[in-house]
Amino acid sequence: MTKRQTKKQNQNSAAVLWRFLRGSKAYFILGVTFAVIGSLFELIIPRITGYTVDSVIGQGDGKISSFAANIINRLGGAEALRDNLFVVALAIATLGLLAALCKYLFRVSNAKGAETLVKNMHNMIFAHIQSLPFSWHMKNRTGDIIQRCTSDTNTVKRFVADQLTTVVRATIRLGLSLAFMISTNAKLSIIPIVIIPIIIGYSTYFHNRIAKHFLTCDENEGILSNIAQENLTGVRVVRAFGRENYEKEKFATQNKKYTGLWIRLLKFLTAYWASGDLVTGLLVMLVLVFGTKMCVAGSMTQGDLIAFISYNAMIIWPVRMLGRVISEMSKAGVSIKRIAYIIESKEEKDPENALTPAMTGDVKFEKVSFGYDEEHELLHEIDLTIKSGTTCGILGTTGSGKSTLVHLLDRLYPLPSGRITVGGMDIAEMKASHLRKNIAVVLQEPFLFSGTIKENIAMGLPDYLAEKEVDRRIEEAIDIACLRETIESFDKGLETFVGERGVTLSGGQKQRLAIARTVVQNAPIMVFDDSLSAVDTETDAKIRNALLKKMKGTTSIIISHRITTLMHADQIVVLDHGRIAESGKHEELLKQNGLYARIYAIQSMKEGEDA
Ligand SMILES: Nc1ncnc2c1ncn2[C@@H]1O[C@H](COP(=O)(O)OP(=O)(O)OP(=O)(O)O)[C@@H](O)[C@H]1O
Ligand SMILES: [Mg+2]
Incomplete structure (x- = not known):
């Protein structure tokens, strides 16, 4: 396939996906908005911890926004907090609660979006299949079509509801966390800024390599379900010709092949995960070593280091998610193409100004x-x-x-x-x-x-x-x-x-x-x-x-x-x-x-x- 054809095919897949999203887009956007607000609430918590360490435990000036400083001044400043630590606890608990509420609303909206999307996909695909010419049905195997309508639509649902929303959520969360990190200590932020692209780049390279393995697995699943389906519809023939053992063996052989393919794929995935762990471990280690050095040298407060380490822990989730999700997305591309094949097959069309004459003649x-x-x-x-x-x-x-x-x-x-x-x-x-x-x-x-x-x-x-x-x-x-x-x-x-x-x-x-x-x-x-x-x-x-x-x-x-x-x-x-x-x-x-x-x-x- 030429580059141009591939590009055209990708555009078609995107167009098909866009059509499916009619009616569910709003839910996903709403969900992601809740998730981002929830992240903001969570990101404020390390700031409070940092301030508490520097200004409440220690006697220094902890980093704090003018809005929060105003409230604290009204309460009587850091000294008053020292006597009333429950205020700090209450603030953290409230933020935690708000973050949890946002997470709940995100999940509800996302689930509604996901189910609406699946419903629309099923209806659209089924209606289209009904309008396809007879010759199309003769050319395509039933098992394969059914697989495209079930497991492929499921993959697309996961792609949008899990992966796509995760990519958006994780990217925004990553961006916000980095912003908070830079505002806490710009110098130390160089470490995550350098290492994060390496982790994401590595996973992108990996996902490109793994796409064809997913395709092979899918094709073999189609063959397997076709054997099962043929045996169910043709059960009489199977019994009449005493072909049970032959069919059992045929199924077992294909099943073995299919399992083997998945094991090979999982080995690839495991290697990727293990090496990914190594790099994120490196990130934590470097931040701890250099942060501690800066604290000892007096160029960073202890509260800032604690806040920074918290932010660093917070970015590990989105970074790892991005890696996993990007690798899973390769599978969705294949599924969308397989569904697009159905949706883009030409419908049986009547000629323009089709006639409806009386049919009583010769x-x-x-x-x-x-x-x-x-x-x-x-x-x-x-x-x-x-x-x-x-x-x-x-x-x-x-x-x-x-x-x-x-x-x-x-x-x-x-x-x-x-x-x-x-x-x-x-x-x-x-x-x-x-x-x-x-x-x-x-x-x-x-x-x-x-x-x-x-x-x-x-x-x-x-x-x-x-x-x-x-x-x-x-x-x-x-x-x-x-x-x-x-x-x-x-x-x-x-x-x-x-x-x-x-x-x-x-x-x-x-x-x-x-x-x-x-x-x-x-x-x-x-x-x-x-x-x-x-x-x-x-x-x-x-x-x-x-x-x-x-x-x-x-x-x-x-x-x-x-x-x-x-x-x-x-x-x-x-x-x-x-x-x-x-x-x-x-x-x-x-x-x-x-x-x-x-x-x-x-x-x-x-x-x-x-x-
Ligand atoms: N969908 C199809 N795709 C390809 N070849 C086909 C298809 N349907 C039938 N044929 C082939 O076309 C030929 C004629 O088939 P057809 O069903 O018209 O025969 P027929 O005269 O009705 O036979 P019978 O008396 O057995 O019903 C056969 O050789 C058959 O293999
Ligand atoms: Mg006939």
Whole structure:
């Protein structure tokens, strides 16, 4: 990657982060303000200690602000304090209390900011993922996306709520402490002024080196969670093929690799921490040695030395924090980039002035060629007209591109060449939501959401329908999909829960539920992608007859490997290796004595045997 690209990427990450911060920024700013005020209260305490040592215990002139001097004079000067030491104690206790209150307010504001930030991030990312094109989802692994949405958003939260606020807080506290130190003894301040940049510089150098190790760890965590996720969703396949041990080993190997990477990273971090300790120890030592020397020589009061040592102890926290936080921030950069990848992926956009025509005309594929990648063309110059209101059956060997044809009709992928029209209008110029609402598809692999049967069927219904109409359509769809008996066999009927932790439906029941869900849509174009493969021939015929009655005037496409499912269609197309090999009515195709006739012969022979 060139420097310019890296710069651009960093700018993008910052812009994405800025967008996420909408609504939570104010909390963080408020929090940091409280923290700074709290630091100021704390920083006054060593001054009081110093003054007490010099003026109350000793007889000298302790450093004190004119404001405090005024108060002390009113109380009767240092002598009066000597008799009433509780006043000093009270002052210190009050400052301590105020500092604690500020710390509390800082934490509350910061926590509110952090949670608001996470909420916004989750909402924005989820909404964006919903708008991404289908092809994006096909390209990206689910486990990886989930990791970006969970552990990466968490890292970003920590980055802003812990690290960024700490950097601001620590820097301001460091600056203030140094100011107090310089005002206490400018000469002695040279020691921290020289050593602090060395500590911070060292940690910055270190953080640059460690960034790539964090990236490797993250990538490997993604692979690990992907294995786990695949095993959870594919648990049936794992059991059916007795792959438990293989999967266990695969997981263990990856887990070992992941652990090894973290151990290596932690070794780096530990070395850094240990060497950092050495340098801060050096700072304390030098201040003590030179401060004591100055006291003995009389160029510094004892009270000032005590105050100075207190300030020195106070800067160690921010300096060490800065070192740690800067090294952790490298991880956040990676996470923000990983989230930015999602947020900046191009949404599926409708063309300008997208059309929403009536979808009742002929469906036409004109010289449609397509491949999932550029090198391998899958469909070659498909020309197909499906007259409005007719049924087109599609038969073809597996992998010949039947489902792909449906994806293209639904505009899930852009067409590289050729066009698809409905009623003469190019689908590329239509609004995607309009197109998909009007083309009801029963997918080859139906996916049911966790919810009741009723909820799953009603998914296909528009929102504006009255409840009565909803029920009527659902009942009608249940009859068409031959689902009544199944539903009645469940205790809770339509309210039976399906999907995760609900009743598990059989393959055929699932398919019929998917058909019902599609039928309720009343769409002018219907597609059944191998949707009756898991039901017996008799139910298949029943459903088809019911559909035929209901679908009068609907343009439909039925994809199937079973000729009996297709033979009554107005037109049958045989797809072979992405080309239309034959087309016509059932009898015509039989006469052609080609692929269709051969498949028919095999299937009728088999049925004869079965009978
Ligand atoms: N998302 C995808 N990315 C890349 N290749 C794909 C994708 N989906 C399908 N393919 C490939 O495209 C080819 C055609 O797939 P398609 O699903 O259209 O076949 P099909 O005719 O519906 O087969 P079947 O009868 O088995 O359902 C197959 O070789 C398949 O591997
Ligand atoms: Mg298919």
